[in-house]
Amino acid sequence: MDREKLVEVKNCTMVFPGVKALDNVDFTLLSGECHGLVGENGAGKSTLSKCIIGEYRMTEGELYIKGNPINIPSYTVRKSAEMGVAIVHQEFQLMEDMNGLENIFVGRYEKKGPLIDWKNLQKRGEELLEYLQCDVDLRVKVKHLRTAEKQIIQLAKAILDNPQVIIFDELTSVLQGEGIQNIFRIIDLLKHKGIGIIYISHRLDEIFQCCDRYTVLCDGKYINSGYVKDIDKPELVKMIIGRELKNVYPPKNDTFGELVLQVNGLSSPPAFKDVSLEVRAGEVVGISGLLGAGKTELIHAIYGNHKIAGGEIKIQGKSVKIHTPKQAVRHGLGVIPDDRRKLGLNMLFNIKDNTTLASMKQFRKWGVFQNHKREADSAYTVNKKLNLKYYSLFQLVNKLSGGNQQKVVIAKWMLRDCDIFLLDEPTRGIDIGAKFEIYSLINELAKAGKAVVLVSPELEEIIGLSNKVYVMYEGKIMDVVEGDDITQEKIIHDLLGVEEA
Amino acid sequence: MNKQEGVAKADWSKRGLKSFLNEWMILFLFIFLFLISSLSSAKFRTTENIMNILRQASFISIIALGEFFVILIGNMDMSVTSIIGMTSIYFAGMVVNAGVPVFWAMVIVILLAIAVGIINGALTVYGKMPSFIATLTVMNILKGIYFIYSRGLPISGLPDSFNFLGAGYIGFVPFPVILMLIVAIALHVFSQHTELGRSFYAVGGNVEASKLSGINVKFIGILAFVLCAVLSAVGALGLTSKTLSGNVSIGENLLFDVMTIVVLGGTSLTGGRGKVFGVVIGALFLQVISNIMILMSINTYWQWVVKGIILIVVVLIDSNSSHD
Numbered sequence: 028m029d030r031e032k033l034v035e036v037k038n039c040t041m042v043f044p045g046v047k048a049l050d051n052v053d054f055t056l057l058s059g060e061c062h063g064l065v066g067e068n069g070a071g072k073s074t075l076s077k078c079i080i081g082e083y084r085m086t087e088g089e090l091y092i093k094g095n096p097i098n099i100p101s102y103t104v105r106k107s108a109e110m111g112v113a114i115v116h117q118e119f120q121l122m123e124d125m126n127g128l129e130n131i132f133v134g135r136y137e138k139k140g141p142l143i144d145w146k147n148l149q150k151r152g153e154e155l156l157e158y159l160q161c162d163v164d165l166r167v168k169v170k171h172l173r174t175a176e177k178q179i180i181q182l183a184k185a186i187l188d189n190p191q192v193i194i195f196d197e198l199t200s201v202l203q204g205e206g207i208q209n210i211f212r213i214i215d216l217l218k219h220k221g222i223g224i225i226y227i228s229h230r231l232d233e234i235f236q237c238c239d240r241y242t243v244l245c246d247g248k249y250i251n252s253g254y255v256k257d258i259d260k261p262e263l264v265k266m267i268i269g270r271e272l273k274n275v276y277p278p279k280n281d282t283f284g285e286l287v288l289q290v291n292g293l294s295s296p297p298a299f300k301d302v303s304l305e306v307r308a309g310e311v312v313g314i315s316g317l318l319g320a321g322k323t324e325l326i327h328a329i330y331g332n333h334k335i336a337g338g339e340i341k342i343q344g345k346s347v348k349i350h351t352p353k354q355a356v357r358h359g360l361g362v363i364p365d366d367r368r369k370l371g372l373n374m375l376f377n378i379k380d381n382t383t384l385a386s387m388k389q390f391r392k393w394g395v396f397q398n399h400k401r402e403a404d405s406a407y408t409v410n411k412k413l414n415l416k417y418y419s420l421f422q423l424v425n426k427l428s429g430g431n432q433q434k435v436v437i438a439k440w441m442l443r444d445c446d447i448f449l450l451d452e453p454t455r456g457i458d459i460g461a462k463f464e465i466y467s468l469i470n471e472l473a474k475a476g477k478a479v480v481l482v483s484p485e486l487e488e489i490i491g492l493s494n495k496v497y498v499m500y501e502g503k504i505m506d507v508v509e510g511d512d513i514t515q516e517k518i519i520h521d522l523l524g525v526e527e528a
Numbered sequence: 529m530n531k532q533e534g535v536a537k538a539d540w541s542k543r544g545l546k547s548f549l550n551e552w553m554i555l556f557l558f559i560f561l562f563l564i565s566s567l568s569s570a571k572f573r574t575t576e577n578i579m580n581i582l583r584q585a586s587f588i589s590i591i592a593l594g595e596f597f598v599i600l601i602g603n604m605d606m607s608v609t610s611i612i613g614m615t616s617i618y619f620a621g622m623v624v625n626a627g628v629p630v631f632w633a634m635v636i637v638i639l640l641a642i643a644v645g646i647i648n649g650a651l652t653v654y655g656k657m658p659s660f661i662a663t664l665t666v667m668n669i670l671k672g673i674y675f676i677y678s679r680g681l682p683i684s685g686l687p688d689s690f691n692f693l694g695a696g697y698i699g700f701v702p703f704p705v706i707l708m709l710i711v712a713i714a715l716h717v718f719s720q721h722t723e724l725g726r727s728f729y730a731v732g733g734n735v736e737a738s739k740l741s742g743i744n745v746k747f748i749g750i751l752a753f754v755l756c757a758v759l760s761a762v763g764a765l766g767l768t769s770k771t772l773s774g775n776v777s778i779g780e781n782l783l784f785d786v787m788t789i790v791v792l793g794g795t796s797l798t799g800g801r802g803k804v805f806g807v808v809i810g811a812l813f814l815q816v817i818s819n820i821m822i823l824m825s826i827n828t829y830w831q832w833v834v835k836g837i838i839l840i841v842v843v844l845i846d847s848n849s850s851h852d
Contacts, residue, residue: 330740332739332740351739351744352739352740352741352742353742353743353744355742356741356742357742362740364740369734369736369737370734370736370737370740371737371740372734372737373729373730373733373734373737373738373800374733374734375729375732375733375734375800375801376729376730376733380726380729380730384730384737384738384741384743385741385742387723387726388723391723395722396717396721396722397720397721397722397723397726399721439741
């Protein structure tokens with residue numbers, strides 16, 4: 028089969044002040060293929076894609092789009108768009124209060140005289156959806172749409188100008204189950220129309236499910252490229268992190284203590300109803316469920332940050348009232364929220380101040396003043412234990428990588444010496460190497476006798492780490508699986524809400 | 529020394545000269561401005577003139593420090609001018625018309641200010657109103673109330689001894705300057721070295737993360753407005769003391785200077801960043817500008833133009849810098 032080279036990057040080097048983000052990288056995208064671009068965070072994936080769309084101008088190297096050499100100094104995002112290159116980002120770049128139709132066409136309205144030609148736009152919008160074979164109500168405000176539907180709107184917007192190259196930048200990181208399958212279906216569809224797709228994702232399973240070829244980057248260097256069908260997952264992982272990984276998940280802790288956290292019939296309609304769960308000291312309890320199953324709301328409700336309509340929470344056997352996070356903290360709970368930038372960290376604070384934020388009382392001098400020296404020393408000790416990579420404790424956290432930021436959030440609660448850790452998607456947007464570190468951290472917490480509640484959209488993670496799994500479906504606990512019964516088949520069966528025959 | 533087991537030493541040396549220079553940019557600018565002014569005007573560099581600048585900057589500093597805490601948590605208090613007017617007129621009214629002792633009148637106006645602060649805070653925190661609108665509304669309501677009370681007329685005849693607050697000297701240093709220093713040092717220690725003080729920075733940096741870390745963010749929100757109102761009232765008493773009469777218009781036009789000073793002092797309008805002594809230096813900076821313009825006999829209206837341009841430049845820098 029003769030395929031056109033849609034994008035060709037030769038010897039691309041990208042230098043930022045002090046850092047070589049890309050070092051002599053080659054990359055080729057053919058028409059009608061889905062090409063997985065893989066590597067850890069900071070490996071250079073997004074830098075390369077930004078060079079291709081003209082957001083960055085490569086320091087050295089050549090770029091060809093559809094065989095045409097590009098004059099790098101004058102290359103811009105606008106020019107790449109004209110040449111048929113589009114990108115769909117992981118974060119939503121949508122106006123929440125406008126409807127889907129307007130979001131697709133904003134800035135490119137068709138007009139009838141001075142007025143917007145809504146009828147025609149509606150028709151074209153429907154055509155776009157038909158092309159994608161999706162059904163989304165374009166008249167509804169985007170904020171009322173589900174995550175998966177918002178992604179469709181983003182896609183529709185991207186294909187508006189009939190691009191021939193589309194970059195999927197971690198598009199599926201906010202999606203689950205059906206949503207991801209739908210994206211795969213659309214990729215297949217676009218491929219058959221001869222469009223080339225650059226697919227960036229942290230989830231390696233997806234690379235094997237939807238990509239034809241792959242290119243691996245590591246520390247800004249080109250490692251390898253080839254056909255996905257010729258390799259298996261361990262080989263790919265080895266290329267990505269530059270070493271072999273055995274035992275992804277550490278052996279689970281199996282000595283449990285007292286019942287530490289009990290939740291009895293907790294309700295908060297419409298998010299969840301009548302949820303009961305039990306967590307013992309030293310136990311990792313997983314909560315699995317699709318998006319919208321009420322997992323995050325449940326975590327926040329236990330933590331006093333989400334209104335509850337009824338039910339009871341018992342800590343160390345005693346019934347407690349938790350209405351605010353402050354009370355939760357006092358009862359020995361600590362939360363690692365799903366969005367660490369928005370909920371977990373203060374981006375204007377340095378590492379030390381973020382680490383000590385929840386335990387400032389430990390560092391009082393004469394009852395009122397903060398002892399900054401002791402704070403810094405303790406922050407140093409705990410972050411050392413977590414193997415945090417940083418230049419100085421006094422650097423702001425916003426420049427740390429995702430994995431290291433997450434470690435600071437965990438350090439905050441370790442310093443506080445919490446008994447119960449509520450982890451909501453602790454590995455979201457973190458590269459593989461750091462993920463494994465977080466896994467062994469969770470394991471160590473359990474070994475130290477902490478009670479851990481773990482929410483994650485990645486089933487493999489839940490299975491690999493939990494002693495017990497509660498499966499939620501539409502706000503209800505469908506099943507509890509323990510020990511050796513924790514298998515993929517069993518949980519998927521429950522996840523989809525399939526009734527037992 | 530005190531090497532406990534497992535306690536390691538943090539790397540204090542790596543605090544970064546660059547970030548220090550960045551944070552204290554206003555100090556270097558101020559020193560520069562001061563040197564230029566001293567060199568170019570003989571009248572400027574007299575002790576008398578410099579004490580005068582310090583004295584004039586003192587009460588406005590105290591008021592700006594109140595606004596500082598509100599801006600630090602990412603809000604804005606537009607009602608300071610009315611709190612100043614209210615304090616001035618009711619204080620004078622109580623002392624002159626009702627014969628309340630000066631001390632008790634001061635206590636009462638401070639309590640009044642606390643009440644206004646709580647209202648501002650409650651509207652913002654519990655009522656979820658944008659602070660700009662909540663305090664703008666409170667500003668007008670207060671203004672209406674004290675204009676009804678005073679019919680807009682000043683109340684003079686305060687006892688001469690009260691003059692010490694605004695015009696007294698200890699040695700050769702004006703009393704207001706000493707008061708300002710005491711307030712500033714206390715607030716500096718509060719903001720940098722107490723849990724409550726650090727919480728203002730935490731809330732300003734990220735409300736949600738602070739809440740999830742167990743900080744009572746609602747309390748901090750209200751406390752900021754209370755601090756602002758109380759410090760405004762203290763400033764108002766000082767301004768009243770200078771003329772020995774209560775005056776409703778005493779705070780007019782001050783809001784603009786207060787905002788300029790706070791931002792000039794390196795406080796971020798989006799919250800979470802700023803320093804108490806930055807604000808004090810901001811006040812001195814603005815006062816030196818006014819002073820040198822008067823000494824050079826430039827029309828006062830030009831001050832408005834110059835101050836306006838300064839605010840634009842400072843906010844432009846704040847909005848466009850990456851703050852690393």
